[in-house]
Amino acid sequence: MNRTQRIAAAAASALVVGVLAAGCGGSGSDSEGSGGKDVTLRVNLFGQFGYKDLYKKFEADHPGVKIVETAEGDLGKYNTKLSQQIAANAAAGDVVAIEEGQTVNFLQAADKFVNLQDHGYDKLKDAYLPYVANATTSADGKTTIGLGTDVGGLAMCYRRDLFKKAGLPTDREEVAKLWPTWDDFIATGEKFNTGIKNDKIHFIDAATNVYNSILMQGGDETYFDRDNKLVVDSNPAVKNAWNLANKMIEANLTAKVQAFTKEWNAGFKNGSFATIACPAWMTGYIKGQAGDSFTGKWDIATVPGGGGNWGGSWLAVPKSSKHQKEALELIKFLASEEGQMGAFKSEGRLPSLPALYDTPELKDAKNPYFNNAPIGQLFVAGAKNLKPVYLGAKNVPVRDAFENVLRSVESGDRSESKGWPAAVKAAEKAAK
Amino acid sequence: MRIRDRFAKTEARVAPYAFVSPFFIIFAIFGLFPLIYTAWVSLHDWSLLAGDQGYVGFANYRELFHDSDFWRALTNTVGIFLLATIPQLILATVLAQVLNAKLRARTFWRMGVLLPNVTSVAAVGIIFGLIFSRDYGIVNWGLGHLGVNPIDWQGHRWSSWLAISVMVDWRWTGYNALILLASLQSVPKELYEAARIDGASAWRQFWSITVPMLRPTIIFVSIVATIGGIQLFTEPLLFGSGVNAISGGNSGQYQTVAMYLVQQAFTGQRFGYASTVAWVLFLIIAVFAVINVALLRRIKSVE
Numbered sequence: 001m002n003r004t005q006r007i008a009a010a011a012a013s014a015l016v017v018g019v020l021a022a023g024c025g026g027s028g029s030d031s032e033g034s035g036g037k038d039v040t041l042r043v044n045l046f047g048q049f050g051y052k053d054l055y056k057k058f059e060a061d062h063p064g065v066k067i068v069e070t071a072e073g074d075l076g077k078y079n080t081k082l083s084q085q086i087a088a089n090a091a092a093g094d095v096v097a098i099e100e101g102q103t104v105n106f107l108q109a110a111d112k113f114v115n116l117q118d119h120g121y122d123k124l125k126d127a128y129l130p131y132v133a134n135a136t137t138s139a140d141g142k143t144t145i146g147l148g149t150d151v152g153g154l155a156m157c158y159r160r161d162l163f164k165k166a167g168l169p170t171d172r173e174e175v176a177k178l179w180p181t182w183d184d185f186i187a188t189g190e191k192f193n194t195g196i197k198n199d200k201i202h203f204i205d206a207a208t209n210v211y212n213s214i215l216m217q218g219g220d221e222t223y224f225d226r227d228n229k230l231v232v233d234s235n236p237a238v239k240n241a242w243n244l245a246n247k248m249i250e251a252n253l254t255a256k257v258q259a260f261t262k263e264w265n266a267g268f269k270n271g272s273f274a275t276i277a278c279p280a281w282m283t284g285y286i287k288g289q290a291g292d293s294f295t296g297k298w299d300i301a302t303v304p305g306g307g308g309n310w311g312g313s314w315l316a317v318p319k320s321s322k323h324q325k326e327a328l329e330l331i332k333f334l335a336s337e338e339g340q341m342g343a344f345k346s347e348g349r350l351p352s353l354p355a356l357y358d359t360p361e362l363k364d365a366k367n368p369y370f371n372n373a374p375i376g377q378l379f380v381a382g383a384k385n386l387k388p389v390y391l392g393a394k395n396v397p398v399r400d401a402f403e404n405v406l407r408s409v410e411s412g413d414r415s416e417s418k419g420w421p422a423a424v425k426a427a428e429k430a431a432k
Numbered sequence: 433m434r435i436r437d438r439f440a441k442t443e444a445r446v447a448p449y450a451f452v453s454p455f456f457i458i459f460a461i462f463g464l465f466p467l468i469y470t471a472w473v474s475l476h477d478w479s480l481l482a483g484d485q486g487y488v489g490f491a492n493y494r495e496l497f498h499d500s501d502f503w504r505a506l507t508n509t510v511g512i513f514l515l516a517t518i519p520q521l522i523l524a525t526v527l528a529q530v531l532n533a534k535l536r537a538r539t540f541w542r543m544g545v546l547l548p549n550v551t552s553v554a555a556v557g558i559i560f561g562l563i564f565s566r567d568y569g570i571v572n573w574g575l576g577h578l579g580v581n582p583i584d585w586q587g588h589r590w591s592s593w594l595a596i597s598v599m600v601d602w603r604w605t606g607y608n609a610l611i612l613l614a615s616l617q618s619v620p621k622e623l624y625e626a627a628r629i630d631g632a633s634a635w636r637q638f639w640s641i642t643v644p645m646l647r648p649t650i651i652f653v654s655i656v657a658t659i660g661g662i663q664l665f666t667e668p669l670l671f672g673s674g675v676n677a678i679s680g681g682n683s684g685q686y687q688t689v690a691m692y693l694v695q696q697a698f699t700g701q702r703f704g705y706a707s708t709v710a711w712v713l714f715l716i717i718a719v720f721a722v723i724n725v726a727l728l729r730r731i732k733s734v735e
Contacts, residue, residue: 076675076678076699083481083698087703105701258674259675260673261672266567270568394700396699400699408682411587432705
């Protein structure tokens with residue numbers, strides 16, 4: 001054997017050993033934890049849920065249980081991976097988070113999740129906002145796959161310093177009075193543009209974010225009716241949101257950045273937009289992106305059109321989990337009053353348990369980063385006006401298609417008149 | 433005695449197969465089975481989460497044939513492939529020639545060209561995304577000094593193709609140069625000496641000796657580059673960012689076929705249709721490989 005051959009042989013045997021070891025690894029973990037001792041729970045989340053202290057508490061109450069969290073920053077990537085794992089019925093972890101837009105999707109594979117109705121869901125469900133309690137229950141009402149954690153009660157975050165520069169009021173009550181409706185919001189934006197006299201600073205970040213917020217306020221249905229039939233062309237809520245977003249583009253109010261991109265993140269740091277549609281969880285994101293130097297420069301007012309929702313999550317236990325008993329206990333704890341308050345305190349995630357809305361802890365909560373805005377009251381006001389919205393199984397591809405066309409209008413690649421027919425056509429294709 | 437004889441005989445017959453079997457077993461599990469299973473899925477209306485919705489024959493293939501998004505993705509893929517691969521192979525050949533010359537600190541340079549390749553693709557994607565960023569990118573900053581207006585690199589077809597090609601070339605040129613260098617070193621020096629005595633210019637030596645001697649390696653390198661280029665996925669995916677990066681730009685201007693496949697499977701939940709895309713992609717790669725070999729055969733070989 002010469003040297004290359006030897007190396008090749010070594011590599012080949014290493015490969016074979018590796019494959020065998022991987023095979024054994026799978027069966028090895030089966031036996032662990034069956035005796036109720038030394039259980040490792042893998043929690044699979046996206047973004048920041050703010051559960052660190054809650055894990056410590058759970059671990060202290062359950063000796064032998066260790067919690068390992070993996071958090072994917074990119075929601076698109078997270079959904080892709082979770083779909084793969086659920087479809088394959090393997091490796092999804094012991095607890096997974098399901099985002100609002102994906103609930104209907106995962107209900108198609110309800111048999112791959114532990115049915116919470118077999119574990120006392122009847123006693124729990126009445127405590128949640130009705131829309132949260134129903135979103136993860138199958139159409140026949142027999143299966144529930146997830147426990148609600150937070151909701152994305154909507155408000156509007158704005159930059160006090162930029163408003164001042166543009167000659168607009170800065171006080172949050174006054175600002176709220178500027179925009180009872182979205183048309184008023186556009187008018188305010190036009191005033192902002194003439195006042196700020198700087199074409200690098202825009203009134204809003206992106207047309208799509210406002211568009212989605214308006215659409216979710218429309219209530220009941222968006223792209224699909226409850227029979228999962230595509231209704232983009234006949235649902236006035238879609239056309240209304242579309243038209244308003246186009247008006248904002250026409251008035252040159254947007255910074256033309258795409259949400260959750262590097263440019264968007266840089267926009268927070270460089271202060272290239274003055275307002276952003278702001279669900280409760282966004283406060284944590286803004287603080288993380290803009291950084292400490294913007295403390296007190298941001299503030300929060302109510303959203304035009306009153307209330308609304310963007311995002312929100314549910315926790316579920318996949319059937320592939322080997323520690324379902326412990327995992328169920330964990331999600332019940334995280335979705336309980338104590339768990340939801342913990343997430344509210346650390347990441348600003350708004351609870352989905354209305355009983356918490358009247359507690360002084362939430363009512364009096366203020367966020368120093370946002371100029372001591374009474375976040376509890378502001379977001380609770382948004383959540384109380386929340387109308388349940390049905391999102392079809394193909395909501396995400398259709399929403400992506402609509403957003404893409406809207407962005408192409410925003411960037412000037414398409415004229416406004418060509419935008420709507422193109423969006424409808426793209427939606428029809430994506431809904432297949 | 434007899435039993436042992438028979439055993440020895442059988443062993444002699446079976447052993448060679450046993451020795452080569454690991455490859456075939458692994459290939460059957462990880463290569464052949466997925467290939468056939470994908471073909472089977474592609475004949476069904478198959479939702480990723482809801483499962484098999486029934487046999488549909490070649491309906492997916494018929495739909496794909498009329499799918500303008502697929503053709504757009506294919507155009508993007510071929511465009512980026514040509515824009516990336518041709519300069520890359522030329523550059524790699526030249527680079528190999530340079531690295532073969534007597535240089536100071538030769539090993540350092542040779543190792544150096546491999547560095548881009550060992551860098552994590554994710555890091556490459558992020559860095560290049562920043563370099564080509566519209567508002568705060570270094571390329572636009574440089575162009576600004578030359579009086580050029582900032583270019584929205586992600587926004588247009590040509591600019592996104594160009595940026596992605598640069599990313600691909602940055603990663604793979606050095607790697608290919610090393611492979612070519614290895615084969616360059618096996619070219620007998622006498623050939624060059626003889627050519628020099630005959631008064632051949634450097635260009636003539638390169639074209640009449642180096643290129644023909646490198647032919648098998650060039651075929652290998654270009655087929656590998658073709659397979660990689662047609663399956664191009666990570667670079668364009670990371671070039672865009674955000675929740676919906678898989679759609680490759682607002683109007684799919686830099687969505688490759690591999691990205692379209694993943695989008696259909698995981699965003700669109702159309703597992704059957706995505707399998708169809710996968711199979712067609714496989715056939716396209718095969719066609720390209722054949723074209724490649726046919727074209728490169730025309731390079732004269734020195735036996």
